[in-house]
Amino acid sequence: MPADSRAIFAAKWVIVDAFHSHKNHAIYVSQGKICDLAPFPELRSRYPEATLHKDESTVIAPGFVNAHHHCFGVNLVNQGIFDDVLEPWILSAAGAADISSRTATEYASLRLLKSGVTAVVDCCTAAETVALSESKIREKIQVFSSLGLACAVAPGERWQNRLVHPDGQDQAFLASLPESLRGTLQRKHISRKRLEPENYVNLISRLHEEYRGTDTVDIWFGPTAPHWTGRRLLRDIGRTVREKGVRVQTHAEESLLQHRTIGGADFPTSISELAQSGLLSENLSLAHMVWADDKDLNRVADMGAHIVCNPSSNLRLRCGIARAPRMKSLGINLALGMDGTSLANDDDMFAEMRLARNLYWSDDPTQPDLSAQDVFDMATMGGARLMGMDQHIGSLSIGKRADFQIVNLNRLKGPWLAEHVDPVELLVSSAKSTDIQKVYTGGSLAVVDGETCGRDEHDVLQNVAEEMQRATDQKLSTKDYATLRSCLMRWYENWLADNVRPA
Template sequence: MEQVDLIISADWIIPVEPRGAVYTDHAIAVKDGRIEALAPSSEIDARFQAAESIDRPGHVLIPGLINAHTHAAMSLFRGIADDLPLEKWLGEHIWPAEARWASAEFVRDGTELSICEMLRGGTTCFQDMYFFPDVVAQAAAERNIRAVVGMIVLEVPTAWAQNAAEYIDKGLAVHDRFRGSPLVYATFAPHAPYTVENETFERIRMLADELDTHIHMHVHETASEVDDALRDHHQRPLRRLDDLGLVSSQLAAVHMTQLEDAEIELVAERGASVVHCPESNLKLASGFCPVDRLLKAGVNVALGTDGAASNNDLDLFGEMRTAALLAKGVAGDAGAVPAARALTMATLGGARALGLDGRIGSLEAGKA
């Protein structure tokens, strides 16, 4: 018999891939943190001997959930400002609070609190964007949670960096420090088209290509963002980003509530992913991401909670429910985003958006 570390069985196993499959009387064999096999329990028992066995009658076994957009440290700002549109929420409350409180200690405490909340809710991987990404990465490594940590980039000074060049340089140091980590990865995280200049975007694109990293950014979050871009750049943000070479399979575009048909076609053609944050968009009245249209166009859609300050929790099960219900209302179609699709968005869709679908996101042999 083959020796493995762990055999897990449950009354139902939902592997996510193939989509819609639900297995009964099955088990998973795990060795060195990787799935060796998923098969009927009788086959697993006949083939493997495990150091430990876990049986969960009455339970469903699914892949770990992937929160594809967070600001983990902002759990300390939970409830600080409600019932406000994004611009007032940011400009009059969040940015002043960050100017006063954001520090390495603040980020450490907030991130650790969020990690506890996410792990309790079944989230085993998150993609973050915040100041002091070195602290976020270290906290994730110490707590043994998988994290894609954003090397945030802005043009304005904060407690983390003084200008775009310093943001990039300090971010690259984080990338180098955690290169080769089995759990922590770094990605570029320019905040948004309205906070980053063209020259900076061009450098980010060049470095992302050179380092083979992804780009994680807020895009088309509100109608006013698009209107301001037309006034300032004479282009909608997505078109500007495409002209700069940033709309590609490396891009995880967060929110995307304001999309024309041609923009959906562009995203599909370029292979970019969209990260849908339905509860944050609802709280801030930012708009509705056209999830059903994106999916029908072949776009990969992931799910994120955003930060706890704009949600106000990090519960991906709640996010799946909201995403499924909202999609039906927006599409005028009760069949839009069925349960299996919502689960895919919170697992394999997230893995694809993070560039980790070869490692996580579904219960398949070889994956963690």
């Protein structure tokens, strides 16, 4: 169905948002937007000329917002890069096959669409030069937009601490390695050319201004994390954010080692660093925040910043479990991200919600846990608010973009389903991406029964396979990785023993 068509979509339930569902209702879509919502008989009588799509064995729900993602291309496990503690995993993941940004983004986009995701925050690496970085950003926007995905592209880089966390310790760590590994890490991590910080700030500022008038495309700063960015650059970004309203997403308090080794007397935590740089505001979203303490969470709440939780990633990379119930109790807007590392490598947002629901129990028995509605909100309106696009996406409210999914209930109903069951509870507890019948973006059909409409998936998969075949195998050998991992963990253990005072 093209976006300019007029159509009625009717189902057993219409989920407007996490907290408002209507039985035997329908939506009226015209010009790519939700134009009306009412009980089906009423809507049919109002728009008798509209094309009718009616299926009482389905539920209509908003498209999901994946609020923190990396387009890795082929699953890292398929490349022989296995889950581990975050710090050695990062050094290993740098050896992932270097396929083109366009191909990786197309492949990721198709996977997300088939999971009902219609908006994404793409945290990517900036290229070596201004020209290459600009080309990469525009290419990503073109891919997302052509497939109907709302997007924010947030490039970043590791400008410092390229091997280990404590500031200025890279060379000391490098010297601790066997000579056979030094050259490899020097080449891949220390000497790799990066976009100059000043050029980075100017580029993101310029592109943000160019796309400012669009409803569903944005360019953000994506400094990888405070300890990888540096104080001076963070302050330059903060100044631009205050002057031009650019949004920022960064990783923060992701792992225990990050938490224990960053900062100093002036800036004991990443949140302190961000606050002093002028970045702690409603324009900032923080990915992970697993190890943030109450003081930091209170500062985040006071300044209106957002947190995006990534439960699968935090389990796979041994980071821990975010205190999402505490965050919510403080009034922090929470979103959900798959981080390119969903639990089964399938980018299934239903599975991510289900994991969040079952992991995020309150450690205070007097405080409520996250409900199914809470995690559904994280995956929809929470992400839309984080993106600053909540007036356009995230729910099926009248006037918003017609980004929605039609989920078949036959498998979920089984032999019997109580009439009073909440459809949000049903989806969060039991649905899979394979239950999605159709996905619409901006009123246009994007997915039908697992097949994408806007791009030849076979062509994309062939491109992935061909580029992977040509790509140089950059990953460390099993033996070298084992040696590096042992040296890295021993180095952190020694550094922590010498530099971190007991609590």
